[in-house]
Amino acid sequence: MKQIIFLGLMLISSLTYAQSNKPVTVDLTVGGTCKMCKERIESTVDVKGVKFSEYTLATHNLEITYVPSKISEEQIHTMLNAAGHDTNKSKASEEQYDKIHSCCKYRTHEHKEGEHEEETEEHNHDEDDDHDHKH
Numbered sequence: 001m002k003q004i005i006f007l008g009l010m011l012i013s014s015l016t017y018a019q020s021n022k023p024v025t026v027d028l029t030v031g032g033t034c035k036m037c038k039e040r041i042e043s044t045v046d047v048k049g050v051k052f053s054e055y056t057l058a059t060h061n062l063e064i065t066y067v068p069s070k071i072s073e074e075q076i077h078t079m080l081n082a083a084g085h086d087t088n089k090s091k092a093s094e095e096q097y098d099k100i101h102s103c104c105k106y107r108t109h110e111h112k113e114g115e116h117e118e119e120t121e122e123h124n125h126d127e128d129d130d131h132d133h134k135h
């Protein structure tokens with residue numbers, strides 16, 4: 001009896017495994033403002049297990065095809081956060097967000113085209129409207 005249950009479990013898990021070897025395509029929403037962001041986002045997810053990715057700036061949509069047995073969608077979100085980009089599922093930390101280039105600060109809605117401020121590490125973010133990350 002025990003053996004039958006064991007064989008049953010084996011069968012189920014191998015079926016699940018076979019299924020997860022198939023690439024899936026999902027659409028994620030990722031924060032970004034410019035071509036640099038697009039390049040950063042696409043190169044961030046250019047890892048083993050990801051077959052294809054294309055970021056559309058206008059819609060903030062990242063179309064990504066990945067193999068679930070090699071990488072999880074959660075890992076993809078985590079990688080994007082680590083690169084400083086918010087996704088529809090999780091947000092980058094202040095620290096992670098701070099690392100991206102000053103012209104890539106997609107969280108501020110005002111686009112100050114003229115002024116080019118060099119961001120230093122110890123700069124206090126006075127005008128930033130991003131407070132603690134809300135979930």
Ligand SMILES: [Cu+2]
Nearest residue numbers: 034036037104
């Ligand atoms: Cu950018």
